[in-house]
Amino acid sequence: MNGKNPKIQDVAAVAGVSTATVSRALSNPDMVSQKTRDLVLDAVQKTGYRVNRAAKSLRKRQSDAILALLPDLGNPFFSQILSGIESVFTTSDLSLLVSDTKGIRQDSILDYFMDMRADGMIILDGAVPRALLSQLQDSPFGQRIVFACEWKPEFKFPSVRSDNFGGAIQAVEHLYALGHRKIGHISGPRNNVLTKERLRGVEAAMTNLNLLFNRDFFIDGGAFSLDAGAQAARSFMEMDDRPTAITCGSDLIAMGFISEITRRGLKVPEDISVVGFDDIEIAGSFIPSLTTIRQNRTQLGVLAASYLLDQIAGRVHPPAKQVQEIDVKLIPRQSTAQLAHA
Amino acid sequence: MNGKNPKIQDVAAVAGVSTATVSRALSNPDMVSQKTRDLVLDAVQKTGYRVNRAAKSLRKRQSDAILALLPDLGNPFFSQILSGIESVFTTSDLSLLVSDTKGIRQDSILDYFMDMRADGMIILDGAVPRALLSQLQDSPFGQRIVFACEWKPEFKFPSVRSDNFGGAIQAVEHLYALGHRKIGHISGPRNNVLTKERLRGVEAAMTNLNLLFNRDFFIDGGAFSLDAGAQAARSFMEMDDRPTAITCGSDLIAMGFISEITRRGLKVPEDISVVGFDDIEIAGSFIPSLTTIRQNRTQLGVLAASYLLDQIAGRVHPPAKQVQEIDVKLIPRQSTAQLAHA
DNA sequence: CAGTTTTATGTAATCGATTGCACAAACGTT
DNA sequence: AACGTTTGTGCAATCGATTACATAAAACTG
Structure with missing residues (x-):
């Protein structure tokens, strides 16, 4: 109060006990009697004491x-x-x-x-x-x-x-249920675990469903970003035989992708269905709103x-x-x- | 190295100097001679010493x-x-x-x-x-x-x-230059300074341009969120006389707004032009990509x-x-x- | 060269809390 | 009542760095 920050000594003085007791009253309340505890808490109130974190850290390591x-x-x-x-x-x-x-x-x-x-x-x-x-x-x-x-x-x-693996499976199964058989995937950064797990999920689901497994339908996005999606869209446009649906390593990829193919005259979902991953906030307001795998972040x-x-x-x-x-x-x-x- | 974290004492011992000298060599290098400085730095290397932040904090306050x-x-x-x-x-x-x-x-x-x-x-x-x-x-x-x-x-x-005020002015002037005269605004949270500044900018610009100043064109969004924009879209749809262009308190508002009016059959920018504020990452990939005021965050x-x-x-x-x-x-x-x- | 200033270093106090140890009082037990 | 426990409190050492002060050595000054 009066100028400096109060320290444990000040509290001890006000409460009429030792600093050891103050310390105990604050950090191990039931090591001290009810009476002293009240006394100390009262003194803490009066002085406006706050324990100095540096000192505490030093001592407690x-x-x-x-x-x-x-x-x-x-x-x-x-x-x-x-x-x-x-x-x-x-x-x-x-x-x-x-x-x-x-x-x-x-x-x-x-x-x-x-x-x-x-x-x-x-x-x-x-x-x-x-x-x-x-x-x-x-x-x-x-x-x-x-x-x-x-x-x-x-x-x-x-x-x-x-559950990245499971999420990817859900995405593929959803597309399958909608009648899609030619399903592609745009993956995230190379060597990223999430990329790998999701890719693994897509492949597992496709194998399970006896789907045509076409390497050409897999685009290496290289990142989880909008740009990666836009880039992938350009590769996509050049394909001779295109998938009718595509799952993406992230929502950003999906949005970047949709944005770019829309610009090039394709329509989502009429011409191609797209599934994202993450369910970031904007996903529901994107146009078209994005079907995606929700992660509870x-x-x-x-x-x-x-x-x-x-x-x-x-x-x-x-x-x-x-x-x-x-x-x-x-x-x-x-x-x-x-x-x-x- | 050997078990415990080395402390300044250890460094001092290795270097053959006092702890005071070590401390000085590290935090006030030119208080010590070149020779001791090298000695100390060497000892620091050898011991793998790192200054203990708690102790330092305590002492230096x-x-x-x-x-x-x-x-x-x-x-x-x-x-x-x-x-x-x-x-x-x-x-x-x-x-x-x-x-x-x-x-x-x-x-x-x-x-x-x-x-x-x-x-x-x-x-x-x-x-x-x-x-x-x-x-x-x-x-x-x-x-x-x-x-x-x-x-x-x-x-x-x-x-x-x-420059929130200036940004809002730019938005209005941009719309004006495109021929719009009936310009509206969807504001952010009430009592928020950003909301107020941007609103002030919009009003100033409109006054400057001698534009019809129609209170009905101002929608109180109540937040900077997608939801606020969607909500505002619903109010917008119910207007008898609608503005042809609208500036928004944030990109999220703009996107929520666009998303909702699109769902209700209007087209952006054909039926109405929309300007956001912030230039968040997704803005450029939104469909339509969003004209907005870029803040260098x-x-x-x-x-x-x-x-x-x-x-x-x-x-x-x-x-x-x-x-x-x-x-x-x-x-x-x-x-x-x-x-x-x- | 004696005296003064500057530079480099060491000694030891200090920052503010926690806690091992000692001890007194209160409580239990037979 | 005598003795062993338990409970509550205080004393003082401790955590690891910084720095005021003291001092010795070096550098300057006339």
């Missing part, structure tokens, strides 16, 4: 902060996940740090642990270099990492993700954050829950339609 | 972290700004904390300063309660706050923002972050630069067209 590592902060796809993460940490009095893997030296990620800036990490970037992950895995911090959304198959970090963030919290607190999960897959669901809209009779 | 306060982390609009902010802080070795104003008790914002979690704050939410801001302004932390994007006119915190983040850094370092800006307005620019696309002759 923990920072009460978690780092979320994103491949690209500017990518709106992640904001919703981040929101889920944040909601969990805020209620646990933890701070959420964010960083972008672009723009930082990769080895500086370990530094967050080394210099006590973060107690744990949620990695949303499947492209973190192997070398770093090995290093992390072998370090004492290995238990304080959770992957969310993307992951690295060759590492055993816990991971929370959507908030839940993904919440689960990852809760898991990490457990992990740090030493509450172990059964190995079976090491990988949590969240159900996805097809949302039928106007970008897909019954195949017109030839 | 600063956290080396900045808080970004968003109205809604889940809203993709902000991710790009955040990205700009992050890029600045990362290169300055500062950590970026993020928090959502929803879900936290408003008075706990002051706590970030009180308990030394953050050295400064970038507020992206114009709806932070007055009471809290007064409190902040009067506190010693008042100089460590910058508003970005949104702001509170009645407070004198520095602010970085887009990354730059906004970068400027706000740099300003705050200066502010904290005690580098004062001339009062004239207290408010920085970033130019915006109209991007003509396909959602606006020459007015068809009646």
Whole structure:
């Protein structure tokens, strides 16, 4: 109050107890008697005391902060996940740090642990270099990492993700049910796990349905972006024999694709049905509104954050829950339609 | 290396100097001789030393972290700004904390300063309660706050923002140049500064151009969302006399609006021209692609972050630069067209 | 060359909380 | 009543860096 920030000493003085007691009253309430607890809480009120996080961190050797590592902060796809993460940490009095893997030296990620800036990490970037992950895995911090959304198959970090494989299957089955037999796919970034899983799902579904498996119907988008979709549209236009329906690695790809082929005179869904993946906010308002696979991104963030919290607190999960897959669901809209009779 | 994290003592031992010297060699390199500096840097290499942030913070009474306060982390609009902010802080070795104003008790914002979690704050939410801001302004932390994007006119915190007023004028002038005379507007959330500025711009432009100023052409959207736009579309459809062109408080409004009126049989731009605001990524791929006012969100983040850094370092800006307005620019696309002759 | 200033380094106090240990009071048990 | 537990509190060391102050060595000055 009077000039400086009050410290624990001041509270102790006001309450007429020792600093040890104040500390205990605040962080282990039932180590002190009811009477002193009230006394201390009262003194805290009076002084406006707030515990100094730096001092606390120093002594307890923990920072009460978690780092979320994103491949690209500017990518709106992640904001919703981040929101889920944040909601969990805020209620646990933890701070959420964010960083972008672009723009930082990769080895500086370990530094967050080394210099006590973060107690744990949620990695949303499947492209973190192997070398770093090995290093992390072998370090004492290995238990304080959770992957969310993307992951690295060759590492055993816990991971929370959507059922990408199943989602792709749903997309294909939906098109099949609408009568489509010539089904294509535009994939995301090469070497990305999501790309691979979704591709695997598409292939599995097609095999299951005894569909013609035409390599030419698969376009390598190279990214999850609008541009990738537009680019793919150009390849698409040049095909001699075109699929009547196409599944995409992401909503952005789907929209970029639709936008470009529309510009070139094709109509969705009349000429071709298109399914996206993600169900980003705009999907329902796109014209035509986009049939897509909905991922619950908030839940993904919440689960990852809760898991990490457990992990740090030493509450172990059964190995079976090491990988949590969240159900996805097809949302039928106007970008897909019954195949017109030839 | 050997088990525990090395501390400054270890480095001192290896280098054969005192801890004071190590500290100086690292944070004030030119306080020590070239020779010792090399010695220390070498020892740091050998030991793998990283300064413990908690200890440093405690002693220096600063956290080396900045808080970004968003109205809604889940809203993709902000991710790009955040990205700009992050890029600045990362290169300055500062950590970026993020928090959502929803879900936290408003008075706990002051706590970030009180308990030394953050050295400064970038507020992206114009709806932070007055009471809290007064409190902040009067506190010693008042100089460590910058508003970005949104702001509170009645407070004198520095602010970085887009030229919302000018943007709205450009939108109207663009429509005017295309022959439109009956121009409407769908506004964003009530009581929001951006809403007010953009509305003011629209009115100013119309007055300037001697346009018919019809209250009925102004629809209160109530939010910057897709839904608000769809809602507005329903009001629009019920009008007896409709404007031939409409400017929107945001791209999302514009898209929601277009989506809904398209569903109801109108055509954009044939029946009505629509201008958005923001130029979010999808705007160019929307169908029709959206004519809109581009805000440079990354730059906004970068400027706000740099300003705050200066502010904290005690580098004062001339009062004239207290408010920085970033130019915006109209991007003509396909959602606006020459007015068809009646 | 004696005296003064500058430069480089070390010693030890300090930041503010937490916690191991010691101890006194209160409670139980026979 | 005597002794063993349990409970509640205080003392003081501790976490790891920074920095005021002291001091020795080097550089300058006339």
